Amino acid sequence: MWHCSEDGRFSVKSAYNLITVEQMRDTASSSNVGVPFDWKMVWNVEVPQKIKMLAWRGVRDVVASHGNLARRGVTLELTCPMKIPRENLREWCSSVWKFVKDLNWWSLFWSIAWGVWLRRNGWTFDRKRMVGTDVIRKAVSIVGKFELAKEVRNTNPHAMLFETRWKPPLAGVIKLNSDAALLSPNEVGFGGAMRDYVGDVVVATCFRMEGGFDVDIAEALAMRHALSITMEAGFLRLCLETNCLKLHSHLKKGYVTPTPFGRIVSDILTLSRLCHFCSSSFVKRDGNRVAHGLAKACNQFSNLRVWLEECPSDVMELVLADLSHNDA
Known part of the structure; x- marks a missing residue:
């Protein structure tokens, strides 16, 4: 009876398996004695x-x-x-x-x-x-x-993962939403929307940049750009909101890695320390449509655009949609 198969019959396959196992065992034992x-x-x-x-x-x-x-x-x-x-x-x-x-x-x-x-x-x-x-x-x-x-x-999923609608910040705080959009294989657009506690847009921006970027890097670049514009406009009590979970996690923990993404996160954290107040939050894509609309709006403009207390008409429709959800 052949002991190396379930039915006790000899086969070339079972013999090959036996030889292979023995060779692997001999190799491992001889190398590591x-x-x-x-x-x-x-x-x-x-x-x-x-x-x-x-x-x-x-x-x-x-x-x-x-x-x-x-x-x-x-x-x-x-x-x-x-x-x-x-x-x-x-x-x-x-x-x-x-x-x-x-x-x-x-x-x-x-x-x-x-x-x-x-x-x-x-x-x-x-x-x-x-x-x-x-x-x-x-x-x-x-x-x-x-x-x-x-x-x-x-993490508690109800506290972090399933927030799908944009919600206004506390009174006296400006919520900054940012997003990135792929315009072409070698070009991305960055969008940033800054709104107050009643949902009105106080600053909006879009900016296009040449180059191919990983998604997380593009999202971090968009946040850094929007934060710089917001601070230049004089707003220093902020809530930074993104639909990039990795970016939110790193900002929340103050975690910086020795990577291109980590260096951008370090820039954002450095800027945030200059603010009077700065927190971060996460929202799913549906709650970040205004920032995404601004990122896509880069197709209409060749240079940096900044709007004060207004934004493009097609993006304003998304702002009003957010407000209607909150009223409901």
């Missing part, structure tokens, strides 16, 4: 599960690297296609773990490792080379997005 390892640095980090699985396979030395494929009988060149020297990952991680116990550091490290692995595969299979700085930028983004996703999951 006598090297203690604390798996907290893998399983306790705050990264997506797919990155943890790559880390686990990397530490056990069972990823589909050229060396491991060669040991399984695949004929190929043993040097790394990107000329990266091969080292024992398990030994290296164990030596670093003695001095670095910060799981945030390991979250970033494994995210960078994930980026390096994708970079290596992109070069191996598609001959596409990713710049090293892009690998780091995306790694930082992965960590930030994962932390944000956890925060959203643990």
Whole structure:
């Protein structure tokens, strides 16, 4: 009786699976004999599960690297296609773990490792080379997005996620709504609407900028632009409202990351500290239609536009719609 299949019958597939498992076991054990390892640095980090699985396979030395494929009988060149020297990952991680116990550091490290692995595969299979700085930028983004996703999951949804209508601020405070709109593949529009406690527009602005931006960066740029215009108009008691959850979260926590997005957030926070009062709030897209309408209005203007106590007629219709919802 063949013990490696459910029905007890021999098959080429079951034999292949047996050989593959044994080879993987031999590879892992021969590479890691006598090297203690604390798996907290893998399983306790705050990264997506797919990155943890790559880390686990990397530490056990069972990823589909050229060396491991060669040991399984695949004929190929043993040097790394990107000329990266091969080292024992398990030994290296164990030596670093003695001095670095910060799981945030390991979250970033494994995210960078994930980026390096994708970079290596992109070069191996598609001959596409990713710049090293892009690998780091995306790694930082992965960590930030994962932390944000956890925060959203643990946040009271009724207090943060499902507010769909624009609501006026407290008396004496100006609510600043901002948004970005894609005008073309290489151009975006920024819109900002500033309204008082009765819903009247006190300042409105739109501005177009050339370049391709990630959505979160475009939203942050729109907020920075609108905040600058508002402060120049003399309003210093503000509520900053956006439909970008990532931007709102970073402003609420005062969280700045070493990324292009983080630098813009830092600018916004610096400006907000010059105000007499400044808070932030989140609203879904339906409650941010006025700012979005101003961002789309950039198609009508080639330069910066600022309106005091008025705005374009098509945008005014959206303002009146907000007021009618509040009256209802």
